[in-house]
Amino acid sequence: MRLDEELQGIGSVGIAGHIRPDGDCVGSCLSVYNYITTYFPQIDVDVILEPIPTIFHFLQGAHEIKEAHEVKKNYDLFLVLDCGDANRLGDAVAFFENAKRTICIDHHVSNQSFADKNHIVSSASSTCELVYGVLDADKITKEIAECIYTGMVHDTGVFQYSCTAKSTMEIAGVLMEKGIDYPSIIDKTFYEKTYAQNRILGQALLKSRLYEEAKCIATVITQEEMAEFGVLPKHLDGIVNQLRVTKDVEVAIFLYGLEEGSYKVSTRCKGDVVDLSKIAVKYHGGGHKKAAGFTMEGNNPWELVDRIVSDVKEQL
Numbered sequence: 001m002r003l004d005e006e007l008q009g010i011g012s013v014g015i016a017g018h019i020r021p022d023g024d025c026v027g028s029c030l031s032v033y034n035y036i037t038t039y040f041p042q043i044d045v046d047v048i049l050e051p052i053p054t055i056f057h058f059l060q061g062a063h064e065i066k067e068a069h070e071v072k073k074n075y076d077l078f079l080v081l082d083c084g085d086a087n088r089l090g091d092a093v094a095f096f097e098n099a100k101r102t103i104c105i106d107h108h109v110s111n112q113s114f115a116d117k118n119h120i121v122s123s124a125s126s127t128c129e130l131v132y133g134v135l136d137a138d139k140i141t142k143e144i145a146e147c148i149y150t151g152m153v154h155d156t157g158v159f160q161y162s163c164t165a166k167s168t169m170e171i172a173g174v175l176m177e178k179g180i181d182y183p184s185i186i187d188k189t190f191y192e193k194t195y196a197q198n199r200i201l202g203q204a205l206l207k208s209r210l211y212e213e214a215k216c217i218a219t220v221i222t223q224e225e226m227a228e229f230g231v232l233p234k235h236l237d238g239i240v241n242q243l244r245v246t247k248d249v250e251v252a253i254f255l256y257g258l259e260e261g262s263y264k265v266s267t268r269c270k271g272d273v274v275d276l277s278k279i280a281v282k283y284h285g286g287g288h289k290k291a292a293g294f295t296m297e298g299n300n301p302w303e304l305v306d307r308i309v310s311d312v313k314e315q316l
Contacts, residue, residue, distance in 0.1 A: 001103075001105075001117070001119045001134050002134060002136075003032070003035065003134045003135055003136075004039075004136055006077070006103060006117075007036065007040055007043065007077070010040075010043055010076045010077050011043065011044060011076050012043065012044040012045070012073070012074075012075045012076045012077070013036060013043055013044070013045040013046075013075060013076065013077045013078070013079060014045075014046050014048060014071075014075040014077075014078045014079070014092075014095045014096075014099065015029050015032055015033055015045065015046065015047045015048065015078075015079045015081065016029070016047070016048045016049060016078070016079075016080060016081070016083070016089055016092040016095065016096070017029050017049060017080070017081045017082045017083050017089075018082060018083040018084075018088040018089065018090075019050055019088055019089070019090040020050060020233065020234070020264075021049050021050060021052050021053075022053075022154060022155075022237070023056065023150055023151050023153065023154025023155065023189065023190075024082050024126045024127050024128055024151040024152075024154055024155040025049070025081065025082040025083075025127070025151075026049070026052050026053075026056045026059065026062070026147075026150070026151070027056075027059070027126075027128045027147045027148060027149075027150040027151025027152070027154070028081040028082050028105070028126075028127040028128045028130075028131045028147075028148075028151050029047050029049060029065075029081050029082075030047065030059050030060065030061045030062060030065075030147040031128065031131050031135075031144050031147035031148045031151070032079060032081065032131060032135075033045060033047045033061045033064075034060050034061050034141070034143055034144045034147065035135055035139065035140075035144055037061070038139075038141065038144075039139055046066055046071060046075075047061065047064065047065045047066065048065070048066050048067070048068055048071055048092045048095060049065050049066075049067070049092075050067065050090060051067070052065060053234045053237070055188060055189045055192075056150065056189065058146075058188075059143075059146060059147050059150065060143035060144075060146070060147070061147075067091075068090065068091035068092050068094070068095070069091065071095065074095070074098045074099060074100075075095060075098075075099045075100070076099070076100050076101065077099065077100070077101050077102070077103065078095055078096050078099035078101070078102045078103075079102075079103050079104075079105070080096060080102065080103070080104040080105070080106070080115055081104075081105050081106070081127050081131070082105075082106055082107075082108075082126075082127035082151075083104070083106060083108075084106055084108035084110045084111040084112075084286040084287070085110070085111070085112065085114065085286055086114050088286070096115075101116050101117075102115040102116045102117070103115055103116065103117045103118070103119070104117070104118045104119070104120070105119045105120075105127060105130050105131060105134065106118075106119075106120050106127055106130075107120070107121055107122055107123075107124040107125070107126060107127050107129070107130060107155075107288075108120075108122065108277075108286050108287060108288060109122040109277050109287075109288055109289060110277050110280065110281055110285075110286035110287060110288075110292075111286070119134065122288070123163075123165075124163070125152060125155060125156045125161075125163040125164050125165060125168040126151050126152045126154075126155035126156065126163075126168075127151065127155075128147070128148045128149075128150075128151030128152045128155070129148075129152055129167070129168055129171060131148060131151075132148050132171050132175075137174070140175075140178065141178070142178045142179045142180055145175040145178035145179075145180050146180045146185065148171075148175055149172065149175045149176070149180055149182060149185060150185055150189060152168065152171070152172060152175075153185060153186055153189070153190055154189070154190060156168065157241065158186055158190055159172065161290070161291075162290065163288070163290075193238070194235070196229055196230050196231050196235065197231065197235050197236075197238075199229050200221065200225070200226070200229045200231045200235065200236065200239075201238070201239055201242060203221065203225060203229065204219045204220075204221055204239045204242075204243075204254070205219070205242070205243075207219050207220065207221075208243065209302075209305075210249075211309045211312075212309065212312065212313055212316060214248050214249065215248070215249065215250040215251065215316060216249065216250065216251045216252075216253065216309055216312055216316075217243050217246050217249045217251070217252050217253070218243075218252070218253035218254070218255075218305045218308070218309065219239070219243065219253075219254055219255075220254075220255045220256070220263075220301040220302060220305065221236065221239075221254075221255070221256040221257070222256075222257045222301070223257035223258075223259070223260075224257075226256070226257065233256060233258070233264070236254075236256055239254050239266075240252050240253075240254035240266040240267070240268050241268060243268070244268040244269070244270065249270070250269055250270055250271055250273060250274065250316070251267065251268070251269045251270075251274055251276075251312050251316075252267065252268045252269070253265065253266075253267050253305060253308050253309070253312075254266045254267075255296075255301050255304060255305065257301070258295065261297055261298060261299050262295060262296075262297055263295065263296050263297075263298070263301050263304060264293065264295055265283070265285070265293060265294050265295065265296055265304070265308065266293050267279065267280070267287075267291070267292050267293065267308070268290065268291050269289075269290050269291075270290075272289075273315060273316060274312055274315045274316065275289045275315065276288070276289060276290060276291065276292035277289050277292050278315075279292065279294075279308065279311045279312070280292035280293060280294045282311065283295070283296055296308075
């Protein structure tokens, strides 16, 4: 698929990704947005996302992102990026349903090809890597390169996860040659944490529990703790990955409170024994074999952990 071809004769484009946007979601949406505004100025284009983490505000176009309630129009073409299910578009799903034509570009193994045209490659490191492939490489500016590189960094854990392939590193090299400040992107968006984030991480680690002969680790952060430590859900990025790197642990499970009786679940694993995407689909979520997420309802989060551990045990 080539984006230049898909944009021929198009007057308006909407771009959206999944709820609670992460680096790959933000990077892929903004890279396409910047490409269209740069090379197709005649097209009316919007990016519609929930509020993004402040660490991504340096990306070009970040301050032009709109929330769904701010937009009152239908689109000739609606692009869905880094989203495996229309329901995970949140309020932006209405624009998807009303668009004349829809395209989905994604790398989630759970994606059911729900758009009119789908470019789904589950083996890709990130949606940003796929976006690089659909753009004209010669037209990628420094600003577009920053967006793509940021998304790749976040979905590969700075190129350490098994989804990182030779092609991933080659693309990263091309992007680096565009003049981006890649050490700063990695430092400021992936590693750097505020004092409050470090404190909530410490709380999460102190509360963590081991299961299945220390092959599984889990922890919970409640809404009350988030208020006590002065953090929001976006500040909890990295906790599940820190659990994952615990020695001898195969599977990491992290829950945090969304609202009364509702918890967001993030899961990660190291080896090939457990397929987390299967567990996520069971709870109407999605993701990848080694990284998946979903939402669960219940008043006792540790009972929810027990249910997830039982699912993990079946595969172990």
